[in-house]
Amino acid sequence: MPPLKTGSNKSIGIKEIAERANVSIGPVDKVLHNRGGVSKATRERILQAIKDLGYTPNILASRLKSSRNYTIAVLIPEATDMIPFWFAHNAGFEEAVKEVSPFGINISILTFEQNNEASFKLRVDEVIHDGYDGIFMVPVFYNETIRLLQHYKNLNVPVIFFDSNIPGLSNLSFIGSNSKDSGYLAANLMDYTISKKADILIASIEREEDNHIQFSVREEGFLTYFKNAGRRILQFTDNTGNEQVISKGLSAIFRDNPHLEGIFVVNGIDKIAAAVTPTQKSNYRMIGYDLIDKNIQLLKNGAIDFLISQQPQKQAYQGIKLFYDYLILKKPIAPSYFLPLDIVMKTNIDYYRFL
Amino acid sequence: MPPLKTGSNKSIGIKEIAERANVSIGPVDKVLHNRGGVSKATRERILQAIKDLGYTPNILASRLKSSRNYTIAVLIPEATDMIPFWFAHNAGFEEAVKEVSPFGINISILTFEQNNEASFKLRVDEVIHDGYDGIFMVPVFYNETIRLLQHYKNLNVPVIFFDSNIPGLSNLSFIGSNSKDSGYLAANLMDYTISKKADILIASIEREEDNHIQFSVREEGFLTYFKNAGRRILQFTDNTGNEQVISKGLSAIFRDNPHLEGIFVVNGIDKIAAAVTPTQKSNYRMIGYDLIDKNIQLLKNGAIDFLISQQPQKQAYQGIKLFYDYLILKKPIAPSYFLPLDIVMKTNIDYYRFL
DNA sequence: TGCTAAATAGTTAACGTACACTATTTCGCT
């Protein structure tokens, strides 16, 4: 059998289609870019020639000549010691920029405080004022997001959400993972690792600076799985952030619930896991979120059993490449891209530490 | 804080470095490509100018002009109904080719029969005879692989292994996953999902056409985890491929081993799972490999609990992009790239069905 | 009909690089 070859050899350029349409390359280029100034008849002929010859633009030559630059504004919460989650995206942005910058796509990273609408508004003002060719953002605050969208809708500038979604808006696309499914998955995994009738604790940490909606959707997914399963599900919510307090609270729960075997931690698993002694831990399975350094440490030493990762680097990487697809390659963009929910444990964590 | 901008604006080309080195672009180009014909002194000056100005070649212009083409031979076992695993790579190859073909990288897929060294030899002959600019291959047969490597070593043509590795050879790199770790991971997962002292069965199907080495390494990793764990580990190997026979064999094992709770299937989990009745299945956890269609079906209907994926599409995609990195961007290539071992279950499978 | 403006079509100069080709310099040798 003959080997399968890819790629075409004879390149068909605007010169060829000009020839076939009996015009010079001028009008061809005008047609290709909808720049007007071409009579209807020749336009038709050119269009036909393009179809006949199967013309595909040479993006190399195109980029070389035009050298139009696109700057994408990346609106992302600021990573802090409290919320190190947002650190992870950087690697993805870097990698993506390396690939697409020869094509004129660059990014401006604009951070804001996750719990501070004013700081978000400031950035939105900036983005509107400075004028970007694309927006890649976490739509944390509804009203300001709307404002940004409305401004850029008229300008036909692509806005893509990531990490969390607000459905029904005029953004071009969303890339991230499905929070509800992630809760459902966690429940499924939990179900496998504890005994049939054991109780489960849902633990969370209430902090002003967090994205509550996403967390409650995780919980919703988790609860959906166990609906009518006849398990007793307990709740523990801390709002101090103090390890001593958490430790005390959990100890009381452990004492009062002898059938408890699993702990699903909606957020801040580093705090929760640190508040559980190794002796206590040996009786429970703990599942939580996010491959931040602290959590990886806790996973490795057995304080955490499973982490579910939303692959932030990949979100960043793929997201930027979506702008490349849209702006340079003119490819159609799907309304949403869901990345896999990775199950990470002690024995496969090392493979997830890089992009 | 000012926004972080990426990418440089003022482009420095060979013209600029020529100017700074007080020569015309001719010698600059010669130096850049080591084509000789430049005196030592001017060579030094040019090199210095390149360093001073931080020149990076414009790959767009470079590609546009030279239009040198690279064809990569992909040596991969033929996918069949018996071994559908190799189907999965196609999507990855396609995706990668789409991205790199503007840069002149194309592939020729050459398939061989996995259990037939003669067919492999034929392909090696072909690859040697036709002359390729890169080889991406599954090194199934040792001697022929050596022959191919020796031929291309002198020509400085990059050879990259994928899926399985033969360490210590002169290939440029390997991309795939670590089979031993995958067995170890499976064991870890199994340990979580069955009770403390339960027995485990390791099941496999012996077929001529399979890659035995990889399978035994999986088993080795699995056994390593349970070394000294005090669990009883049973073995079941079928060499008929007949569902009836497998079913009988398993039933006997189930009958004789009341403490059996987990089944680790090294290969051919579709056959094994199909031979277990739903009633029987309710007593066991089953973990196996490969996201082939049949297995996905079985995972969805509960006949399989966990699948470990080696991400064949991703291997294919990343592998081809390695050639792009090496041949076009002249980036250094690491000796090995290990892809994550994904844990897939009913509740996250849908996110793994695409690349 | 003749003139002008508007509409349409054609020409051309880059973009940064590769490389073949030509021009100049260097240097050995008689």
Add this chain to the structure above:
DNA sequence: AGCGAAATAGTGTACGTTAACTATTTAGCA
């Protein structure tokens, strides 16, 4: 010193596209 070959340096064209600019045609109107 003068010649020619070898070594080195410089020039120019093309890759396919963009877009500004120029040329031509069409059409409106007095």
